[in-house]
Amino acid sequence: MTDPRRRIPRTDHLLAAPSIAAAATRLGERRVRGAVAAAQEAARRGELAPEDVAGAVERELAGASPASLRPVLNATGVVVHTNLGRAPLSAAAVAALVDAAGYTDVELDLGTGARSKRGVAARAALLAACPAAEEALVVNNGAAALVLATTALAAGREVVISRGELIEIGAGFRLPDLIASTGARLREVGTTNRTHARDYAEAIGPETGCVLKVHPSNFRVEGFTADVPLAELRAVCGDVPLVMDLGSGLLAADPALPGEPDAASALAAGADVVTASGDKLLGGPQAGILLGRAELVSRLAKHPLARAVRADKLVLAALEATVGGPEAPVLASLHADPEDLHRRAERLAARVGGTVVPHDGRVGGGGAPGVPLPGWAVRLPESLAAPLRAGDPPVLPRLSDGACLLDLRCVPEEADATVAEAVLACTS
Numbered sequence: 001m002t003d004p005r006r007r008i009p010r011t012d013h014l015l016a017a018p019s020i021a022a023a024a025t026r027l028g029e030r031r032v033r034g035a036v037a038a039a040q041e042a043a044r045r046g047e048l049a050p051e052d053v054a055g056a057v058e059r060e061l062a063g064a065s066p067a068s069l070r071p072v073l074n075a076t077g078v079v080v081h082t083n084l085g086r087a088p089l090s091a092a093a094v095a096a097l098v099d100a101a102g103y104t105d106v107e108l109d110l111g112t113g114a115r116s117k118r119g120v121a122a123r124a125a126l127l128a129a130c131p132a133a134e135e136a137l138v139v140n141n142g143a144a145a146l147v148l149a150t151t152a153l154a155a156g157r158e159v160v161i162s163r164g165e166l167i168e169i170g171a172g173f174r175l176p177d178l179i180a181s182t183g184a185r186l187r188e189v190g191t192t193n194r195t196h197a198r199d200y201a202e203a204i205g206p207e208t209g210c211v212l213k214v215h216p217s218n219f220r221v222e223g224f225t226a227d228v229p230l231a232e233l234r235a236v237c238g239d240v241p242l243v244m245d246l247g248s249g250l251l252a253a254d255p256a257l258p259g260e261p262d263a264a265s266a267l268a269a270g271a272d273v274v275t276a277s278g279d280k281l282l283g284g285p286q287a288g289i290l291l292g293r294a295e296l297v298s299r300l301a302k303h304p305l306a307r308a309v310r311a312d313k314l315v316l317a318a319l320e321a322t323v324g325g326p327e328a329p330v331l332a333s334l335h336a337d338p339e340d341l342h343r344r345a346e347r348l349a350a351r352v353g354g355t356v357v358p359h360d361g362r363v364g365g366g367g368a369p370g371v372p373l374p375g376w377a378v379r380l381p382e383s384l385a386a387p388l389r390a391g392d393p394p395v396l397p398r399l400s401d402g403a404c405l406l407d408l409r410c411v412p413e414e415a416d417a418t419v420a421e422a423v424l425a426c427t428s
Helices: 011-016 018-027 029-044 050-062 091-100 120-129 142-154 175-180 197-203 230-237 263-268 294-302 304-308 313-324 329-334 338-352 382-389 413-427
Strands: 135-139 158-162 185-189 208-214 242-247 273-277 288-292 355-358 376-381 398-400 403-406
Touching: 011 018, 011 029, 011 050, 018 029, 018 050, 029 050, 091 313, 120 135, 120 313, 135 142, 135 294, 135 313, 142 158, 142 175, 142 208, 142 242, 142 273, 142 288, 142 294, 142 304, 158 197, 175 185, 185 197, 197 230, 208 230, 230 242, 242 263, 263 273, 263 288, 273 294, 288 294, 294 304, 338 355, 338 376, 338 413, 376 382, 382 403, 382 413
Parallel strands: 158 185, 158 208, 208 242, 242 273
Antiparallel strands: 135 288, 273 288, 355 376, 376 403, 398 403
């Protein structure tokens, strides 16, 4: 009897098939050859008929993406979800990314043909959105912005900071470790819960490179507490640079987020340099933003470290489009109308079952800790969470009190039907 394995299609024949050849153009030859080899090996093991090898390869490649990251529908109610890449980009920012993907005039003056400065348009957009700043600089993330500021201002010298602001955020990131890595020395003042202006005044001296004030992320300290407002701290600092790390990236005060510091207010109160993230409340790509006095920001831009942490053309394009363009999805989710969320939740529950329950969303990403975003969710059995995450597309719910909650705050309304279909697929 003839060995059926002899009927397994040859690699060159499979690669020549029109649909498989087209997939190689889209995904790359290495990826396609791997799929071909896997199907052939399955046929050799008897798990696949030789006649089905070509079809198996075509099916494997049909839904394949060039990258492994998968789009996810965020039904948690957490707007800036770090595990999901923080801020989703606006359509304008996505279009800017596509335009910037090829050759661009990122450092070229097309009029003269001479080299120009990188990020001019992004900086101009930031200054237009935050007139309190004299100059702006964009680097690759928020931590890099703070590292650059403390390195340029205080390497080999002291950074004066309140003990109550020596924070740790997600993934074990600790602010003291970050600052120590710059070669600066921490000069801690005050206590965990109470720091006064005199504490700073007694610490500031010839060895002080800068005073750093940090907005606590992901927590609040309440009760017997004391803090020094920026305006008061400005008076204490004298000629010493005052750096404010906002973290969340809010450029101007937002009534929906009472107590959340913003760049415009911080600069007006006397901060010399403000550092923030671009992919949190600003709603843009991952970036570090420095705003402040022209002399200091220019000094930071000229530091050798600035080259190591500079932003690429894709970040600059998406950031410019975010700051100067239409409302970003993050802001739309923050200001979602509770009545509209209730209507959408009722419509979803009517289709898939479940109960509509009150549900407070959250800002996430260290922004506005403890501030609720009133809304609604569809309550379903907890057992649906795992299959929803494994679906195509994945739907990420919130697990609470033994239930699976679907909050549509961060789901585009045009995707509500997709969420419903995902639930029905898990229950059929």
